[in-house]
Amino acid sequence: xxxxxxxxxxxxxxxxxxxxxxxxxxxxxxxxxxxxxxxxxxxxxxxxxxxxxxxxxxxxxxxxxxxxxxxxxxxxxxxxxxxxxxxxxxxxxxxxxxxxxxxxxxxxxxxxxxxxxxxxxxxxxxxxxxxxxxxxxxxxxxxxxxxxxxxxxxxxxxxxxxxxxx
Amino acid sequence: xxxxxxxxxxxxxxxxxxxxxxxxxxxxxxxxxxxxxxxxxxxxxxxxxxxxxxxxxxxxxxxxxxxxxxxxxxxxxxxxxxxxxxxxxxxxxxxxxxxxxxxxxxxxxxxxxxxxxxxxxxxxxxxxxxxxxxxxxxxxxxxxxxxxxxxxxxxxxxxxxxxxxxxxxxxxxxxxxxxxxxxxxxxxxxxxxxxxxxxxxxxxxxxxxxxxxxxxxxxxxxxxxxxxxxxx
Numbered sequence: 001x002x003x004x005x006x007x008x009x010x011x012x013x014x015x016x017x018x019x020x021x022x023x024x025x026x027x028x029x030x031x032x033x034x035x036x037x038x039x040x041x042x043x044x045x046x047x048x049x050x051x052x053x054x055x056x057x058x059x060x061x062x063x064x065x066x067x068x069x070x071x072x073x074x075x076x077x078x079x080x081x082x083x084x085x086x087x088x089x090x091x092x093x094x095x096x097x098x099x100x101x102x103x104x105x106x107x108x109x110x111x112x113x114x115x116x117x118x119x120x121x122x123x124x125x126x127x128x129x130x131x132x133x134x135x136x137x138x139x140x141x142x143x144x145x146x147x148x149x150x151x152x153x154x155x156x157x158x159x160x161x162x163x164x165x166x
Numbered sequence: 167x168x169x170x171x172x173x174x175x176x177x178x179x180x181x182x183x184x185x186x187x188x189x190x191x192x193x194x195x196x197x198x199x200x201x202x203x204x205x206x207x208x209x210x211x212x213x214x215x216x217x218x219x220x221x222x223x224x225x226x227x228x229x230x231x232x233x234x235x236x237x238x239x240x241x242x243x244x245x246x247x248x249x250x251x252x253x254x255x256x257x258x259x260x261x262x263x264x265x266x267x268x269x270x271x272x273x274x275x276x277x278x279x280x281x282x283x284x285x286x287x288x289x290x291x292x293x294x295x296x297x298x299x300x301x302x303x304x305x306x307x308x309x310x311x312x313x314x315x316x317x318x319x320x321x322x323x324x325x326x327x328x329x330x331x332x333x334x335x336x337x338x339x340x341x342x343x344x345x346x347x348x349x350x351x352x353x354x355x356x357x358x359x360x361x362x363x364x365x366x367x368x369x370x371x372x373x374x375x376x377x378x379x380x381x382x383x384x385x386x387x388x389x390x391x392x393x394x395x396x397x398x
Contacts, residue, residue: 003172007241010176014248017181021188030201 029078037078041120048084049075060087061132065095082126085117086138093145097165101155102148111145114138134166174368175233176245182365183252189358190259193267194348207258210276211265214283215257219250221287222366225296228253232370253365260362263355264307266315267347275307297366304359312352319346 023042029035040046056071068091076084092110096103118124118138126138135141144166154160191205207215222228231237233246261279266272282303291299 003168004239004241006169006172007176007245010173010180010245011241011248013177014180014184014252017184018252021184024188025191025204025206028203030203032200032202 031077033077034079037076037080041078041080046078046080048081051075053084056084056087060091060094063094065091079116080120082117082121082138083128085113085120086126086128086141089113089117089138089141089145090133090135093141093148094165096148099161099163104149107145107148111142111149114142114145118142171370172242172245175242175249175370179249179365179368180245180252182361182368183249183256186256186358186362186365187252187259189354189361190256190263192263192351192354194351194354196346196348200348205262207255207262211258211262212254214261214276214279215254217280217287218257218261218283219254221283222296224287225291225293226371227293227296227366228369229371249369253369256362256365260304260358263358264304264311266311271315275310279303279307293371297363300366301363304363308352308355308359312355316347316349316352 023038024035027038029038037046052071052075056068056075059065059068059071069088072084072088072091075081079085089110092106092113096106096110117126121138128136128138130136135144188204191207193203193205195201195203219228223230228250230250233249234243235246238246265275286296286299
């Protein structure tokens with residue numbers, strides 16, 4: 001009887017451990033914080049640091065984008081909060097936006113961040129009801145960043161100089 | 167005794183081999199950021215792992231009958247099957263963990279490994295010799311990747327790089343490329359190889375053996391023999 005109990009417990013433990021390893025390989029955490037945060041998020045126990053988030057938001061609204069990303073990164077070290085990741089992507093957009101041309105390197109990082117935000121958002125839909133933003137969904141932000149990275153004839157349209165940053 | 171065997175087959179070996187599979191793909195990238203990634207095994211690694219397990223079966227290092235067989239209960243056979251699956255994952259990952267990360271070196275590594283495993287199969291070693299052979303193969307691969315290659319591609323250039331380049335008489339690495347990893351990855355790989363070899367040594371050697379003994383009363387035969395024996 002005890003023998004069967006040990007064998008049964010072994011099967012359960014092995015299945016749980018194998019599931020954990022599969023999750024690690026599928027989610028590819030890049031830091032220990034992402035590993036532990038991802039595990040916490042998978043059981044709904046992950047929370048961002050509110051103070052750092054608010055500080056990041058303040059920097060973002062003051063157009064201090066590097067500082068904003070540092071604070072937002074501190075607020076969400078595991079990169080598991082879609083809203084925080086959305087603001088990080090938005091900061092890349094605003095910093096990289098230019099009336100004549102956009103900074104491809106910053107836009108590419110923004111695209112990577114917004115893709116990540118979409119991938120971790122429930123149902124892959126992300127709405128951020130912030131009245132200070134002109135783009136309040138991740139889909140709009142993603143499309144704008146993609147347009148900025150695309151090279152086509154509209155790049156030579158003189159009306160580009162009249163557009164406004166969103 | 168049976169409880170110890172059950173604990174080894176159901177808990178010890180699967181968890182040990184899964185740990186080897188997890189750490190086999192672990193790569194810590196250089197820099198203070200401590201960025202890491204987990205590399206899954208390539209297809210060639212899985213194929214090589216199956217061939218190596220075939221060599222283990224021939225050498226009786228791995229005895230399938232001792233893990234899955236009609237002499238075992240259903241639950242025990244399931245545990246044995248799990249041991250086989252986790253051993254396959256661990257073997258593939260330990261081989262891929264010791265391979266150079268990219269390029270010509272990686273191709274050369276797998277070519278040499280295929281030849282070595284093929285040679286091992288042809289030599290048909292016994293259990294201790296195969297364990298010894300694996301110790302040498304994995305140890306050599308570890309030294310090649312984490313000592314020699316790591317030193318050759320070290321941007322700062324340590325004493326090992328200077329000695330190697332002196333021995334090679336100024337040969338250039340040319341377009342040969344590989345990915346630089348943090349030194350800690352080598353220590354993890356070292357521990358992982360030891361864990362893997364420990365797991366192999368703990369594999370059950372054979373199923374439980376039974377001896378058939380029949381007893382027969384011999385009192386009458388003895389009495390007859392005594393009666394027939396002349397007394398001096």
